Amino acid sequence: MKPPSKTIVFDLDGTLVDSLPDIIASFQYGLARLGMPVPSEAEVRTLIGHPLEAMYAHFAPEQVPTLCALYREHYPRNFTTRSRPYPGVVDFLGNLRERGYSLAIATTKRTDMARRFVEALGLTSAVDHVQGTDGFPHKPAPDVIHRALAALGTEGLWMVGDTTHDILAGKAAGLRTYAVTWGTHEEALLATVAPDELQPNLSRLLEHLPSCR
Known part of the structure; x- marks a missing residue:
């Protein structure tokens, strides 16, 4: 054929x-786990479409590897919560x-x-x-x-x-x-x-x- x-x-x-709600929630989760300031949904939304590493570098450049690991732990367990x-x-x-x-x-x-x-x-x-x-x-x-x-x-x-x-x-x-x-x-x-x-x-x-x- x-x-x-x-x-x-x-x-x-x-x-x-x-x-987007599930992506943003997982993005915020990592920052919260590390006790860092958590950006608003609007702040995260403006960065969606960039690689995850670049998104986290905007808020916490010194913690990018750890934050990415936390996101990749959290997101697959929650990516159909609202999506x-x-x-x-x-x-x-x-x-x-x-x-x-x-x-x-x-x-x-x-x-x-x-x-x-x-x-x-x-x-x-x-x-x-x-x-x-x-x-x-x-x-x-x-x-x-x-x-x-x-x-x-x-x-x-x-x-x-x-x-x-x-x-x-x-x-x-x-x-x-x-x-x-x-x-x-x-x-x-x-x-x-x-x-x-x-x-x-x-x-x-x-x-x-x-x-x-």
């Missing part, structure tokens, strides 16, 4: 899954598959964690490949997108994300870009990087995607 000729690439957290796919996402992904597109996730999470998370939320069968960021440049560099597409052996068409990092990475990879405003970055910030589409949900993407079967 011939594989799909085009791939839609999605960010994970804040794009397909409303996961859920955004409304309509599962059906939307199914619609894209029916139209003949392959679907990849390209995330700043490490690949092992990303795949565990996707599986825990029942999304494994909804996508063709989950690519995390493992020891290579993170978004806004396009490396994670290139690796996802290489794993599938297909050509990328759109990058869908909720942060400026996602959009800049998509542009650098030569993809069209679709920003959703229901995640991490607000509409005004997303507009500064000029995505091809800036929308409150995913529905308009379908207007750009005729069946490729």
Whole structure:
């Protein structure tokens, strides 16, 4: 069977899954365990999309390894406490598959964690490949997108994300870009990087995607 000729690439957290509360809670947990000042949800939210090490370096550069270890202990035990796919996402992904597109996730999470998370939320069968960021440049560099597409052996068409990092990475990879405003970055910030589409949900993407079967 011939594989799909085009791939839609999605960010994970804040794009397909409303996961920010669990991420923020686990981030705050490490600082609290060490008796350090705990940043507000808003302060943490502005940094989501950066590698975990860079996020912690913003608050406690001398404790980054310990804080990352605490996060990676806490998050897998609590990452489905509040996290859920955004409304309509599962059906939307199914619609894209029916139209003949392959679907990849390209995330700043490490690949092992990303795949565990996707599986825990029942999304494994909804996508063709989950690519995390493992020891290579993170978004806004396009490396994670290139690796996802290489794993599938297909050509990328759109990058869908909720942060400026996602959009800049998509542009650098030569993809069209679709920003959703229901995640991490607000509409005004997303507009500064000029995505091809800036929308409150995913529905308009379908207007750009005729069946490729």
